[in-house]
Amino acid sequence: MLKLNNPDLLRNACLVAGEWVRAGSGETIIVTNPANGEIVGEVPSLAADEIEQAVDAAQKAFTTWSRLAAKDRSAALRRWFDLMVAHADDLAALMTAEQGKPLAEARGEALYAASFVEWFAEEGKRIYGDTIPAPTNDKRLIVLKQPIGVCAAITPWNFPAAMITRKAAPALAAGCTMIVKPAEQTPLTALALGVLAIKAGIPAGVFQVVTGKAREIGGVLTGSDVIRKLSFTGSTEVGRILMAQSAPTIKKLSLELGGNAPFIVFDDADLDAAVEGAIASKYRNAGQTCVCSNRLYVQAGVYDAFAEKLAARVAALPVGVGTEAGVLIGPLIDGDAIAKVESHVADAVSKGAKIVTGGKRHALGGTFFEPTVLTGTTQDMKIAREETFGPVAPLFRFETEEEVVAMANDTEFGLAAYFYTENVRRTWRVAEALEYGMVGHNTGLISNEVAPFGGVKQSGLGREGSRYGIEEYIEMKYLCSAIG
Template sequence: MAGAGLSDPGLLRQAAWIGGLERVGETWIEVTNPANGQVLGRIPDLGADAAQDAVAAARAALPAWRGLTARARAVILRRWHDRVMESRSDLARLLTAEQGKPLAEAEGEIAYAASFLEWFAEEARRAYGDIIPGHQADRRLLVLKQPVGVVAAVTPWNFPAAMVTRKVAPALAAGCTVVLKPSELTPFTALALARLAAEAGVPDGVFNVVTGAPAPIGEVLTGSPDVAKFTFTGSTAVGKRLAAACMGTVKRVSLELGGNAPFIVFDDADLDAAVEGLMASKFRNTGQTCVCANRVYVQAGVHDAFAAALAARVAGLRVGDGLAGPTDQGPLINAAALDKVERHVAEALTGGARVLAGAQRLPGEGCFYAPTVLADVAPGALINREETFGPVAGLVRFTTEDEVLALANDTRAGLAAYVYTRDLGRSWRVSEGLEAGMVGLNTGLISTEVAPFGGVKESGLGREGSRYGLDEFLESKTVCLAV
């Protein structure tokens, strides 16, 4: 892939990958660049038959793959990591073309995706069991950790590389085989990763990628008795339906669902650090991340100073096509996402919010919206009740710690939260009091392969990344031995 351009068929893989072979069909789905609306290529719109074939391929490959030593699997995962990093520039250009994020962010995502391959290559050799003191003198109790089996994974469009490896790497490290359904909006990065995996030595059938409309493929992946584990990243509403479908065969399920993260700035915060933290959390990937700040609460004593500093920083962001030159923010993924952002902003303005920066669709062919800061947003506005998934920071003024904790926890989501304070006692109280799976304390960036990623309440089940992420793909088997 080194040196390949976007028109190179070796980079734009326009076929699914099942059992080590390319697979096409009779119908196709066009994939467009959200920065200009141009068609990048097409993917086969495969359905239930192809999904069943992929499950069968994964099932057939399972005995040999799980039979390898952990070290042997680790060596292959490490080679996959190396191939990804060798192809980092080309993968980043592909990712930017289909997803829209700035090229520098895309390069960062490729490195982040590779980090999961490296991490779980190392963790593969640490799937430790236990020996438990026997309950009788002539009994010995052992706990073995074994792969769950065939894993079905469904990944979203906003991080088309990292969400793939965050699921596939621990599954393969544990000894499982995988059928992946990537988003039809951003499939090319996943297909490129699958080919790199094959080049690295991942055997045929161990990692399969099925493309097409979600419904028929999803019905197979959730309903097949040969799929032992289902893992999904996406919206809460879709996650609930998929999890319910999985219960027909009582699969293990892990879900990383929607967020509505509060970002809290107290009077004693370092305001410069808080502004930079919000810039990183809110405007990365055009606000299209599940952990991005969605509700911004600023204590009354520093509200106006914080708002002015934030608006000045936001006004300086460069918006444009990441492949056309240096940019800080790209387009939204499609017209529907753009319409949702416009609706949220309009409703907030009707409710009395003030525009400090942006608040308008940008001209041109792409799905661009100006980075936006609103002040005096009502706590009950849509922008605070729903996940906006766009480049809009709506500021809400608060007075007391108890008040802001109540506001922050007044949601069924519980993925991430952010707090800026220099008070040690408050740091503990608020971090412990927030109903979220992850808390950024004086930082706006919390994602790393070494720490568990996941939420509480309706933001999901299970954890990804870290040593805890490997456990999601392992079963604990008790062996009671009479001696």
């Protein structure tokens, strides 16, 4: 049974125009705990006309919110941040209940999510325009930066809090209004953020949360002339659909899509550090992150030693329900997720890979899968081409720097990459040669609020976080003033 310090955070209605509303049809979506299948709550399945009401409310709210002084918007966001930190334990409990990640990891996400609100509360006061020296003395040339307008965000289930604040915080700081459509599996955290937004004094219609069928809501949001910006985190396949649907209204888009991250260990690397980096990158959230290492390339001279060290660490990772003390690996999100992991392992084994540890469903049953290490994996296997999104580390052997860079870049994706080396010259060569939007050198953790997050190739468009993130919610206007 889910117990919260503040039970008011658990909502079964959507936040529209400052009110908590249910679907007129009475239709709901059941939210279950992936660790045990128990019902955690239910949320409305809003119809298209009810989503339109949220769009109308966002448009009305934009008129006043965008005219507030940046300092006043910043103060409201700061209050939201303070409330998120104060309620971090409850937000963590909600995330563990609906998403499955261990409680300590969920609390870390709650604070990570709050960090974007704090960061952009300050960045909103630093949206600077420009003056341009005119070619003639009778004119003055000015560049203004203004909020783009009503925005929408469609967010995933793997980070139910952080993927919302990473989009909503810069939007609100810039003077935009935001409609959030969270994943059907994890809407409760989003609604709790809505409760805290209201408590922080963010006006009605500025931050709204709607739940329902993804296809129906997505159709309304992409088809609306009012919504000028859409931000989406999810699969490349769905990103392509949303991009096409947004084309008729020429929306500005931010797309954070699929990844197939390489993790490269050169023979001069600190192997113990590389093992710890691989654990952090590969097994966090049971391997269900878009920047997880999906392909581990290890140079031939250290391949066996690295495999042995990694397998020993992985075999000892505690698996269980996220609320249990000491658990580091929780369940996968649903049956489809575990079926995909099984298919990748089976395909690899059928083509010559060997299971060093794990490799099957966990004895706990349900959607738990044993943390796994495979050796002898090759580029022709599914696990090399597709994003596994599970706790499986396939180890690929390589001989030369040129070979591994080519192997790492042999994918349509370009989100994150990692490599370990103590050679300074190699560091710069490899970092610049990898075709990825983010590269970690001698670390498996690269995400924070101050750095730009995003990919290249078919991993997406735009950047989130950092001083660049707020630019995604701004339009540039050029003013030419004749003065005589």
